[in-house]
Amino acid sequence: MEKKISDKVISRLTLYHCILDDYIVDNIEFISSKQIATLLKIDDSQVRKDINILNNSGKCRVGYIVKELKKSIEKTLGFAKKKNAFIIGAGNLGMALAKYDNFTNYGLNIIALFDNDKKKIGGTINYKMVLDIEKLPNLARKTNVDIAILTVPKAFAQSTADFLVKANIKYIWNFAPVVLNVPDDVQVWNENLMGNFLQFTYNI
Amino acid sequence: MEKKISDKVISRLTLYHCILDDYIVDNIEFISSKQIATLLKIDDSQVRKDINILNNSGKCRVGYIVKELKKSIEKTLGFAKKKNAFIIGAGNLGMALAKYDNFTNYGLNIIALFDNDKKKIGGTINYKMVLDIEKLPNLARKTNVDIAILTVPKAFAQSTADFLVKANIKYIWNFAPVVLNVPDDVQVWNENLMGNFLQFTYNI
Numbered sequence: 001m002e003k004k005i006s007d008k009v010i011s012r013l014t015l016y017h018c019i020l021d022d023y024i025v026d027n028i029e030f031i032s033s034k035q036i037a038t039l040l041k042i043d044d045s046q047v048r049k050d051i052n053i054l055n056n057s058g059k060c061r062v063g064y065i066v067k068e069l070k071k072s073i074e075k076t077l078g079f080a081k082k083k084n085a086f087i088i089g090a091g092n093l094g095m096a097l098a099k100y101d102n103f104t105n106y107g108l109n110i111i112a113l114f115d116n117d118k119k120k121i122g123g124t125i126n127y128k129m130v131l132d133i134e135k136l137p138n139l140a141r142k143t144n145v146d147i148a149i150l151t152v153p154k155a156f157a158q159s160t161a162d163f164l165v166k167a168n169i170k171y172i173w174n175f176a177p178v179v180l181n182v183p184d185d186v187q188v189w190n191e192n193l194m195g196n197f198l199q200f201t202y203n204i
Numbered sequence: 205m206e207k208k209i210s211d212k213v214i215s216r217l218t219l220y221h222c223i224l225d226d227y228i229v230d231n232i233e234f235i236s237s238k239q240i241a242t243l244l245k246i247d248d249s250q251v252r253k254d255i256n257i258l259n260n261s262g263k264c265r266v267g268y269i270v271k272e273l274k275k276s277i278e279k280t281l282g283f284a285k286k287k288n289a290f291i292i293g294a295g296n297l298g299m300a301l302a303k304y305d306n307f308t309n310y311g312l313n314i315i316a317l318f319d320n321d322k323k324k325i326g327g328t329i330n331y332k333m334v335l336d337i338e339k340l341p342n343l344a345r346k347t348n349v350d351i352a353i354l355t356v357p358k359a360f361a362q363s364t365a366d367f368l369v370k371a372n373i374k375y376i377w378n379f380a381p382v383v384l385n386v387p388d389d390v391q392v393w394n395e396n397l398m399g400n401f402l403q404f405t406y407n408i
Contacts, residue, residue: 007403010399010402010403010406011396011399011400011403012399013399014396014398015383015396015399018382018383019383022382022383039383039384039385040383041388041392077402077406078402078406081408083405083408091300092296092297092299092300092303093296093297093300095296096295096296096297096300099296100397101357101358101381102358102381102397103398106398106401106402108398108401147405147408151300153305154305154306171404171405173400173401173404177222177304177306178222178226179219179222179226179243179244180243181243184245187404188245189400189401189403189404190219191397191400192215192218192219193304193306193395194218194306194307194310194312195214195215195217195218196377196393196395197310197312197377197393198218198281198282198310199211199214199215199393200375200377200391201287201351201375202209202214202281202282204287204351204375
């Protein structure tokens with residue numbers, strides 16, 4: 001049984017991973033908890049506590065071994081476990097996500113985009129095909145994909161979610177500013193952009 | 205002195221606000237904590253606790269008065285306080301955010317987009333101009349804008365952030381998967397998409 005890691009820790013570990021990526025690009029071998037903490041403006045005791053969860057062996061006198069620490073994070077967060085997903089909506093946001101470099105590094109594999117706009121269907125974005133939304137149920141069944149990234153306009157979000165639920169999609173990563181009404185066996189992650197903005201700027 | 209509200213509460217209140225928006229569209233007058241809780245798959249005691257923070261007066265026998273509750277949330281989270289911002293990068297993500305309907309409702313006012321691509325400069329997206337990034341420092345000074353939404357590709361994120369810091373930008377809402385190195389007086393909110401995805405799909 002895997003140890004459950006809290007959402008906040010997962011979020012921070014992903015950011016440490018970004019930092020380690022940059023260190024590798026710059027050919028830097030070691031990193032200290034203080035260096036990570038300074039970049040993220042958090043306490044270095046927090047960083048050490050998070051890293052302790054990893055069973056990371058790459059600790060030495062001058063800090064952590066960058067490559068080892070990166071591997072530990074990837075192992076703990078399950079980057080190697082490939083998760084296939086569809087993007088629903090080939091508008092600007094859907095296209096941006098289809099082009100997002102980092103997805104595959106983190107185990108997220110975009111199989112295809114779906115839209116109902118005849119002008120978009122048949123095109124490709126970053127080597128991924130844009131397919132007719134009507135073809136989704138069949139393709140979901142054949143490929144066993146149950147993750148959908150929902151980027152349609154607000155007004156179509158609920159009806160599209162209903163359609164996805166019928167197609168046996170079990171995980172909806174929702175970018176529309178709408179709270180979706182879905183059955184209990186379907187999970188929704190709301191990418192609550194306005195909530196984030198309000199948190200960020202609350203004290204301005 | 206305003207009461208500090210935790211990030212989690214701000215995030216949930218924003219989602220309640222989305223639900224209330226839908227109720228208003230559907231002409232529904234009352235809402236119960238149970239209805240909100242069911243949609244978000246959280247505990248209704250949590251919903252009541254959050255709403256108690258608002259000093260909301262619109263409570264009655266059949267639940268909360270939708271319009272009153274919506275107003276209370278807007279007041280508490282400061283929707284009326286207009287915050288001007290620039291979008292940096294007029295790619296797919298920048299365009300998607302420029303078109304994002306909800307921003308203005310929440311007090312976020314996009315003044316303009318900036319890019320260094322001559323083909324994009326001079327265009328408009330959702331009635332907002334795309335300007336030469338070189339013009340940002342001058343416009344930031346003239347308009348007193350100190351919030352930037354950073355949507356440039358990963359490889360240009362740090363150098364663009366350095367440029368923004370020099371132009372006296374104090375708040376960077378960062379959509380690039382990079383941890384930015386900025387001075388202490390500059391705040392960064394990392395829109396950590398991969399972290400969110402990993403949290404969402406951790407148990408798959």
